[in-house]
Amino acid sequence: MSDMNKRYDVVVIGGGAAGLSGALALSRARRSVLVIDAGSPRNAPASHAHNYLGREGTPPLELLAIGRAEAADYGAETVRGNVVSAEKLSDGFRVVQEDGSAVQARRLLVTTGIVDELxxxxxxxxxxxxxxxxxxxxxxxxxxxxxxxxxxxxxxxxxxxxxxxxxxxxxxxxxxxxxxxxxxxxxxxxxxxxxxxxxxxxxxxxxxxxxxxxxxxxxxxxxxxxxxVQPRFTARSAVLESLGLVPAEMVMGDHVVGTYIAADPAGATDVPGVWVAGNVANLMEQVVGAAAAGLKAASMINMDLVTDDTQRAVEARRTPFSAEAERQVTERVLGDRRHGLQETR
Ligand SMILES: Cc1cc2nc3c(=O)[nH]c(=O)nc-3n(C[C@H](O)[C@H](O)[C@H](O)COP(=O)(O)OP(=O)(O)OC[C@H]3O[C@@H](n4cnc5c(N)ncnc54)[C@H](O)[C@@H]3O)c2cc1C
Incomplete structure (x- = not known):
């Protein structure tokens, strides 16, 4: 069960290709990252994943195990769990799992994929x-x-x-x-x-x-x-809906192909601080495309956090005896590696 008080820079909900690729980039950007993953990637029934350059024909779960290990090497944590909702706080988000445990995050990357309805x-x-x-x-x-x-x-x-x-x-x-x-x-x-x-x-x-x-x-x-067959592609959007986002229908001709969560080209949704990547945002994305979308969203999330960090630093500089200034001094003394730092701000 996750630590109720733990706060991460980014919680990634869904640990498929999109989520793990985002987690890898964010942890390499020295962000604290938690991936919560229910463990059912869409292509799990297939024996092999194809068209993933450099890993052609790797079994889907093996590909993800490699991705988890790569992200873990840079400090990303991964837990098995099912997120049921997320709530916007004054400064970030609270993410609640099925078992009742909760963690906090400054930003969310949601990569929960889709369900193929047969x-x-x-x-x-x-x-x-x-x-x-x-x-x-x-x-x-x-x-x-x-x-x-x-x-x-x-x-x-x-x-x-x-x-x-x-x-x-x-x-x-x-x-x-x-x-x-x-x-x-x-x-x-x-x-x-x-x-x-x-x-x-x-x-x-x-x-x-x-x-x-x-x-x-x-x-x-x-x-x-x-x-x-042509399944109906339905976004796994419950967590995003709990934040107020409504799935859109993808239509070809008069036919509804499925649902997805609309976002800008880098994955930013209409809820500030919440990004999406992979199939939940783009029904046609394959594994390599989902991974690329996770990376793109991660770089935008990091940039957003850099902007936030800078704004906080400027405020602290202007008011040297504030709580924020104290936090920054502590961080400087401990070193600038942020992995493992339990933030309470
Ligand atoms: C049968 C089949 C075979 C395929 N073969 C290929 C192929 O050979 N090559 C290829 O490029 N593409 C293939 N695809 C497409 C490929 O599966 C998708 O492109 C890819 O899985 C999308 O990655 P994703 O990260 O967006 O979602 P997913 O891989 O589906 O990962 C989403 C993850 O989020 C988790 N999750 C969902 N909801 C929650 C929640 N509330 N809390 C926590 N975790 C949650 C899921 O359990 C899952 O682990 C295939 C698809 C199918 C159906």
Whole structure:
């Protein structure tokens, strides 16, 4: 359980690629950092993480373990926990975990990611991240040249089918419950050798721990080794909502793809002192992009703290016998390394 009175420069909520990258940069900037992480990164069901330059094909949890160790080398602390809310104080934030413990922070970096909401097709959730896929850049190479089925769940289905055709010439599009496609779309599908299967999809056929086919409501089974879906991407935004931030809808055409928390390009939200990075702010971000966003937010948070530190120093200089001046003298005497300093201001 975290120390109730402990106050950090930055508490990072969520220890995926975005959060750990932010924690690494902030701890290297000599900020005191606590990462609170529930331990369920979005890509955990996948066996390997791809397109992360320098670590191509590393298992997702291993990649994060490496990141935690790197951040810890510079003094960042990481704890396993689930943050349920955060509250704005006159000077910073109070962050409350599920177990009732709380810590304080001058600034917050929230990197809680998203939930992939899957359609209620029998057998689909169990195979998610294995043979049930959404992102060709994450999994396309692994299923290249194999029989791929696209389960139409949105008006983006034809686009998905044409995209996955880049990895396999055996792509079947299941229209399921979607409205009929346009003549132009049928022409594009035919030109690329993609056939369309009519009828509601009832279940996935699984044998020896692998998807073998797609079963229609009428009973017919179409052999497939991978099935592509378009989940609804829902921001894990409860903590941000407790601070007054409201998730926005991401819309493509008329279709709601998911929800996210709006922020400026560096991740600053409408609540001063609160930054977001990774999937919670950008639904399309992949691991390397989430890590980059965490770094960008961290540098802006550090700059914001530098501004705050300078303002406090100027005030202390003007009133040499204030509590702030005393704090700064203590800090100078102890050395300017701030890790381990328990601040009470
Ligand atoms: C099946 C699958 C496979 C994928 N494969 C790849 C791939 O190969 N390559 C690639 O680049 N991308 C891949 N992705 C995308 C990748 O998962 C995301 O880009 C990446 O995880 C985003 O990182 P993040 O830090 O924003 O969020 P996440 O990695 O999801 O991390 C968020 C963390 O915050 C924690 N958390 C959430 N709420 C709280 C809370 N209230 N308190 C404390 N902690 C909390 C979570 O438990 C989690 O550990 C894949 C996605 C899926 C679904």
């Amino acid at each position: 359609p209620p097709v029998e057998g689909l959730a169990e195979r998610w991240g294995k043979e049930v896929l959404h992102c060709p850049y994450c999994h396309g190479w692994e299923v290249r040249d194999r029989p791929v089925g696209i389960l139409a769940l949105s008006p983006m289905a034809v686009h998905q089918a044409l995209l996955w055709r880049q990895w396999s010439d055996d792509v079947v599009l299941f229209r399921h419950e979607q409205p009929d496609f346009s003549d132009e779309e049928y022409e594009q599908l035919a030109a690329r050798g993609i056939s369309v299967v009519e009828g509601e999809v009832a279940a996935l056929e699984v044998s020896d721990d692998e998807v073998t086919g797609v079963r229609l409501a009428g009973g017919a089974v179409i052999p497939r080794e991978a099935v592509v």
